[in-house]
Amino acid sequence: MLRSHHKRISLGIGLKDLTVVDARNLHVMSTLQLSDYLSGSAMPQAADWAPAIQAALAHADLPGGDVVLTISDAWARYFTLQIPDGVSSLAELHALAAGRFETLFGSAMTGWSLEADWKVSGTVLVCCVPSRLVDAALTLSAAGAWRVRSVLPYAVRLQSLFCGQIPDEGWVCFYARHSVVAMLVKAGETAYVRRFPVESPLTAAGIGSLLAAESMRIGVESPESLCALGILPRVPEDGVVGGMKLVLGRGSKLAGIRPAEMSESQCMARQGAIA
Amino acid sequence: MKALHIGFLPDQVRRPSVLLSGLCVVGCLAIVAGIVLGLILGDRSRARSTQATQLLAQQASLSEAMLRQEEISPAVALSANTAIRKLDYPLIEILTELERHATPEVKVVSAELGPMRSSLRLVVQAASIPRVLDYMDQIKKERDFRNVVLTHQEPGNGGDARSASRFTLEAVQQGAADGPAESGPTGDGAEP
Secondary structure (H helix, E strand, O other), X not given: OOHHHOEEEEEEXXXXXXXXXXXXXXXXXXXXXXXXXXXOOOOOOOOXXXXXXXXXXXXXXXXXXXXXXXXXXXXXXXXXXXXXXXXXXXXHHHHHHHHHHXXXXXXXXXXXEEEEOXXXXXXXXXXXXXXXXXXXXXXXXXXXXEEEEEEEEHHHHHHHHHOOOOOOOEEEEEEOOOEEEEEEEEOOEEEEEEEEEOOOOOOHHHHHHHHHHHHHHHXXXXXXXXXXXXXXXXXXXXXXXXXXXXXXXXXXXXOOOOOOOOOHHHHHHHXXXXX | OOOOOOOOOOOOXXXXXXXXXXXXXXXXXXXXXXXXXXXXXXXXXXXXXXHHHHXXXXXXXXXXHHHHHHOOOHHXXXXXXXXXXXXXXXXXXXXXXXXXXXXXXXXXXXXXXXXXXXXXXXXXXEOOHHHHHHXXXXXXXXXXHOOOEEEEEEOOOXXXXXXXXXXXXXXXXXXXXOOOOOXXXXXXXXXX
């Protein structure tokens, strides 16, 4: 296939559905219910993701091309790791992160792929996604027709899109339909992260209360700003949430995102196409 | 906030930014340019150094030649001094010495160097030859006039024997001559 005719699509895997979007014109090419193709979703690290991905691509009715894959934060795990002094290898860091994962989530890291923005010191953000989902993407690329260009959870995708607009100090919340990932930023670096599963979209008051409690729990003063990205609920007109100044993402990277009309996977697929 | 460098595919993680790639390219170009410039400047420096060495050598040779020029041979120095003496001949002093021996009967009219500037020509005015001869005896006591001779007589105006005549005396100047002294010319006005 000639490179000039190479199709570029974006696949968004939400909590309940998955959508394929044409990266060039942001048109929805296919939307499937995840439950029809994914069994064992209660344990994402053990589920077989390949049939769902292959079915979504097959419904797009394309011979092949490039794929950008965005995963709902509901399928990911986030935590921060304080790098101790004297660490001399990446294997040591992986081992420390695996131990921290087991401490936080009560189970071993078996079935999870771990990646982080590694540094030699300080606090790093660690992100985990199901290994079988990453393997399904690699298998798809190996087959030849499709080439998977990136696999990222939704919060990390949004962070890479809007990092220039996120203040260096304050909370940043990555909104999805069924979860909110709250990240505390200090001096431009991640200081703390926590994912909050939600049954219904959080209101401004709700997120304000949640963040105030979290600030108190981790022993920090409530910052002055709150940056909100993703599939946003209704936001206050005065731009203040929980006593914090509200900062919203702006510009062409929000084009085509209509949370009230779109499913979670459609919003993810569109923003993955823009990345 | 700084961008997170996270990716779950082997070729996805830590893609360098366009800016970083550009800086690397610029850095490489700067290194290459620095090397080339260093080579060029090095060549120029070596050329300048060679040129400076040559100039210093020329300066040294010129200085040596100048020193050699200052070493003048005795013959050249004598010739130069002789020429200087000719140009700077003390005629005033000679005239003063001659007038010291002058008498009311003999008066010095003029004194000048001869054509070759190696003899002194005096013109005196006297009433008769004996007076001139006495004058000549007197000035022969001077070093520069020991071989003074009478070479010419010019009668006075009116053709009268008692009117003053002008007599030309010549004396070879020992101090102004280079080599053997010239003998005075003979002719009219010789001693009777």
